[in-house]
Amino acid sequence: MxxxxxxxxxxxxxxxxxxxxxxxxxxxxxxxxxxxxxxxxxxxxxxxxxxxxxxxxxxxxxxxxxxxxxxxxxxxxxxxxxxxxxxxxxxxxxxxxxxxxxxxxxxxxxxxxxxxxxxxxxxxxxxxxxxLFKINKSNDRETVLKNTYSLNELLHKKDIDEHLRSQFVGTCLLYIKDIIKKKGIVLITKEFVNSLKEIWILMTPKGIRGAIEGVLSDLLDGSDNKAKKIELLQKNILENQKVRALKTDDWTEILETIILKIYRYIDTDSSEGQDILNMFFIAFNKYTGKADKNQAFTPDHITEFMCRITGVDRTKRILDATCGSGSFLVQAMVKELADCRRGKTEDEALSLMKKVKEEHIYGIEIEEKAYGLSTTNMLIHGDGNSNIKFGNCFYCKQFIIKANPDIILMNPPYNAKPIGIPEKYKIDWGKSKNGKEDPTKGLVFVHFLSDVIKEINDKREKDGLPHKTVKMAVLLPVATAIGNKTIIQSQKVSMLKNNTLEAVFTLPNDIFYPGASASACCMVFTLGEPHIKADGTVKETFFGYYKEDGFKKKKNLGRVEQFDENGNSKWKAIENEWLKLFRNHKVVDGLSATAEVSGKDEWLCEAYMKTDYSTLCQEDFQQTLNNYLAYLIREGKIYES
Structure with a gap:
């Protein structure tokens, strides 16, 4: 220059x-x-x-x-x-x-x-x-994580129901963020917080709730279905009996705690700060009780891994058709916003970031509370909420076509009620079509999205345009990969007619702890590209036995990231190894394999990889015997004396 x-x-x-x-x-x-x-x-x-x-x-x-x-x-x-x-x-x-x-x-x-x-x-x-010298907050991941637990304890003491806490804290965060922005505060100090307390202490509880609602209303201006979002906010949070019971002193203590113990340790304008904010939101969900034991909040590190294997960057349009609390969409948006800064001036980056928030993030959610949570989650991360739709994804085809996704990330419900699934997908379900749970364990959602992409491609072909391919990473129970039931096998066969199975990763057993207990795998498809090519050849599928992610279960904290003696994240090293094996289709005994498969085959690494005997020790044999004994007792074949 x-x-x-x-x-x-x-x-x-x-x-x-x-x-x-x-x-x-x-x-x-x-x-x-x-x-x-x-x-x-x-x-x-x-x-x-x-x-x-x-x-x-x-x-x-x-x-x-x-x-x-x-x-x-x-x-x-x-x-x-x-x-x-x-x-x-x-x-x-x-x-x-x-x-x-x-x-x-x-x-x-x-x-x-x-x-x-x-x-x-x-x-x-x-x-x-x-x-660069006027950052008003510093990023402190450890302090935020520690204080998240104490904040949850405070809300428990204030009698805020567990299932409300995550979105309740989210709305309070948005209110605080708006005040700080309007006052132009550079540094959050105890003196500044005391000045806010002097204002809050003079307000009625109804006045504080009204102020929070006003901020949310302003933030949602221009958002699709704004009235519905405000209605759900009022119904599920601000008009909740326990929230209405909070006194002015309670509100003041809660807001002060969020500012001093959470918000001042997160610089939301930085990529690291966005990651910490996401970690906070997901960590807070871990402390809340689950109304449904099968609810599966996808861990932050797995959403990040799935963003990386599908190639999320600032040029991609992202869809999650069963978005829940919005963890996939937030992770994708954070990744895209960080990419907007790469190699760009501040003005150029801001223009790209605006486009990402307005045009690249699309979600659908049918459950009211989860929909409200996803909206709040996206707002906290700097918007991107305008394309979150309330409804059943099976009846939102035009929304999906308009979204025109490049990447689909999702963790569909494994026990959806068949009544909400269109008849065309239940033709061969027999009695299960009137049952209590989806017999495909979530595969029907994948099948439906595959059909939508096919419809998009049929129109593109008619218009003389090249076919569109879409990367999809989806979390499903391992039962779908095994596919020993006729209904599931039929879904798998159907999926490979128009799509390629790129990879399947077997994930740790307790991946959703402390929520759902389902063992999951991650399937990666290229939608719009048949598994069997025009010349009859089949691309080998990569299988990863990714059971160890460097996380350990801890009471009250869920699965917690572990670090080595030098303070380096074990997960980061493991994630890079996983990605390297996948991208290079590298076979390592005990860890990965490749194979040509059809819809009738098993889609798990365990069926194709070679055992790495060099790692076996006496404890492994003892554990196997213990597991077998436990199985026999559980099945009633022997009795413990």
Whole structure:
């Protein structure tokens, strides 16, 4: 990038130079070399910086090279030292910039690996660099997780029902976020919170509930089905008997706790902050009781894994046709928003982010409370709620066609009532069509979405357009992969007529703990591409035996991420290994396999992989014997004496 372009981009009105060549001399600024060396405390060899910008207490130092190398960082570090010696109160951004291309390297305050801003890959304007010093909250994952538990205990003490707590906290968070934004608060302090308490203590409980409703109403302006969303908010949360029973003191204590113990430890404008916010929302669901023991809240790390295997980025339109609390949609939106920042200026990123929120996130949910929860969840993460539809996905075909998804992520209900499923999908169900539960264990939802994509492609073919393929990652019970029941096998055979089974991952047994007890697998399809190709060949399916994810069960906390002796996440290393095996279709004994399969075959890794005997030990044999004995007792074949 040429010097002229650098100055125009950051802002020539902020340029400060003190030599005829337009450079900035620290010797000149100090009044001589002797004076500069006295200020620094040692002799100086570099003192002429290429470009310097200044706005209030923010300074941007830019050193240009044709192709900067590691040694050039030492030179820039010298300039930073001189800057701090002459202007100790200034906050400094340091930039190395190539003149032969657009490559840059940016540091904040210090020049070392810890202060390197890895996401700053394009030159931006001065206002952007000013904002880097005005983050109003810090990200603290551990503190948020710890305080989530104490917040749940507080709500228990206030007699807020378990099933209400997640959305109740979500609406309170939105109210707090709106106040802070309107007041333009940069730093959340105890003094600021005390000023809010002085206002709240003068309000009636009805006034506080009305203020929260007003904020939600404003946030939902322009949203599809706004009236329904407000109605559900009132009915399920604000007009709930236990919520209405809260006194002004109760409201004040709850809101103060959320600000001081949760919100101030999350910078929602950063990618990390969005991840922590998502972790908080999912963690809070773990503490709430489940009305249905089969409810399965998908763990955050699994939603992230499924986003990665399907290639979620800022160009993709995402659909979850059974979105529940919205965890898949939030994870996808967080991933897309982070990608919007990659290689873009702040203005470019904001434009892309607006498009993601308005046009890339689509969800459908039939259960009222879950629908309200998903709406709140999306709002907390910066909107994206406008395309969340209330209804039965089987009767929302036009909505799905309009969504025109590139990726489908979902965890359909495994025990849906057949009465809500169209007759065309129950022709061969026999008596099960009038039963209590879906005999396909969720596969019928996948089949339906496959049919919608086929309909989209039939129209595209008629219009002379190329076929559209859609990546789908779906969580289903392992019973669907085994497929030893006629109805399930029929669904599998039907699925492979127009779609390719790319992969199946067997997941940990307790993946939904402490919610549903179902053992699950993740199936990955390419919808719109037949499993058996036109020339008769079949692509091998990848199977992963992904039983160990580095999480352990803990009372009151669910499954908790584990770390090694160096503080590194075990899950992150495992996730990267899972992805590497899948992307390269690599076979590892005891962990993965590949095979050509049909709809009549078993779709689990256990049927195709070789055992890795090198890892077996005496404890494994003992565990097998214990499991077999437990099975015999459970089946009544032997009796414990």
């Amino acid at each position: 040429l010097r002229y372009n650098i100055i125009e981009t950051i802002g020539k009105e902020f340029l400060t130079s003190n030599t005829e060549t337009g450079e900035y001399s620290y010797v000149y600024a100090a009044g001589g070399k002797t004076q500069l060396e006295k200020k620094v405390g040692h002799p100086v060899s570099h003192f002429k910086l290429d470009i310097r910008f200044e706005y209030d207490d923010i300074v941007v130092l830019v050193e240009t090279k044709q192709h900067f190398i590691l040694n050039d960082e030492k030179q820039l570090k010298d300039y930073l030292e001189e800057e701090k010696a002459l202007h100790p109160t200034k906050k400094v951004i340091c930039i190395l910039a190539n003149t032969t291309n657009d490559k840059i390297k940016v540091w904040k305050s210090f020049i070392d690996n810890e202060h390197l801003l890895i996401n700053e890959t394009v030159l931006d304007k001065m206002s952007h660099y000013v904002k």
